[in-house]
Amino acid sequence: MKLEVPFTTLFKIALFLLLCVIVIKVWPVILMIVIAALIAVMLDPVVQWMTSHRVRRGIALAIVGVVMFGLLFAFLFVIVPITVSEMRDLGKQLPRLLQEVSRRVPAAQPYVEPVVQIASRPPNGAQMQQWLLRGFIAGRFALTAVTAMTLTLVIALYLLIEGRRALEWLIVFAHGSHREKLRRTIEQVHPIIFAYMRGQAITCALCGGMALTTLLLLHIPAAVPLAVLAFVCDLVPIVGTIVMIAPAVLLALVESPVKALIVLAVYLSYHFIESYFIIPRVFGREMRLSNLTVLLAVTVAGMLQGAVGAVLILPFVAAYPVVEEIWLDRQLGDTVEKHEQIEQR
Numbered sequence: 001m002k003l004e005v006p007f008t009t010l011f012k013i014a015l016f017l018l019l020c021v022i023v024i025k026v027w028p029v030i031l032m033i034v035i036a037a038l039i040a041v042m043l044d045p046v047v048q049w050m051t052s053h054r055v056r057r058g059i060a061l062a063i064v065g066v067v068m069f070g071l072l073f074a075f076l077f078v079i080v081p082i083t084v085s086e087m088r089d090l091g092k093q094l095p096r097l098l099q100e101v102s103r104r105v106p107a108a109q110p111y112v113e114p115v116v117q118i119a120s121r122p123p124n125g126a127q128m129q130q131w132l133l134r135g136f137i138a139g140r141f142a143l144t145a146v147t148a149m150t151l152t153l154v155i156a157l158y159l160l161i162e163g164r165r166a167l168e169w170l171i172v173f174a175h176g177s178h179r180e181k182l183r184r185t186i187e188q189v190h191p192i193i194f195a196y197m198r199g200q201a202i203t204c205a206l207c208g209g210m211a212l213t214t215l216l217l218l219h220i221p222a223a224v225p226l227a228v229l230a231f232v233c234d235l236v237p238i239v240g241t242i243v244m245i246a247p248a249v250l251l252a253l254v255e256s257p258v259k260a261l262i263v264l265a266v267y268l269s270y271h272f273i274e275s276y277f278i279i280p281r282v283f284g285r286e287m288r289l290s291n292l293t294v295l296l297a298v299t300v301a302g303m304l305q306g307a308v309g310a311v312l313i314l315p316f317v318a319a320y321p322v323v324e325e326i327w328l329d330r331q332l333g334d335t336v337e338k339h340e341q342i343e344q345r
Contacts, residue, residue, distance in 0.1 A: 036155035042197035199283035
């Protein structure tokens, strides 16, 4: 029996493969657009609030743009230099710190001793060349990161200006029977994305402020880098908590066991308060996700796309019930209603 595949089918397969290749090639750009869209959704109510208080839209957009790039400027020229300086000082004290850890925690001595010897040994010519090469590579990545952040904010600003027009332009490509569904989906997903971005901004700022205040009061080394780490890690639920606590407690242990216990107690107390009091209020009902759902979503997205995927996956998971209600109601039958009843419990 001779198998014949129509030319149209082959052409569709070729187009699909070409689309996959294009998506893979431009994936960093897609990520920038997604992040810019999330930022635009978070800032759009701010622009709307200012325009409702008799501020011209152009002036409101200009104010938002100045604040966005002002925060970026402060991060690059204030926080980053302080972080680099404190990390450099920490590197100079590393042998002493490791010896102190080994003395206070004897069980860690077999693991710490080789690191102490390497840190205490002066670098030879080959090691200097490797460090210079790594510094060059790190500098190139830093320049790429700064360019990406700047471009992301520029895209977010343009989305604030022309986002609604661009959405309508894209919706027109859909079939006539689907256009209204797309508009309803965007309308209902918008408050979910806004709740996520607003909540993340508030909780990350509170977490970073808590860490900086605690570490400065206790005179813990590298307080600013540890606070920046806490700010970033608070984006990733559960896993981020462990990552931010471990180095803070370890460096506090170098100072004294009492300080280490205080740091551990403050961090854990804050995350208890954040989980059960702050998050329900700042995220609202739109982001009601169970801990199991969060853990599975973060794990899968982290394995597929790293830290960026783990951070970005949650609003899309939270938006799934909207897709289920609007697009899958006929196929799922009473499943949608049952899911709504479960979520309201």
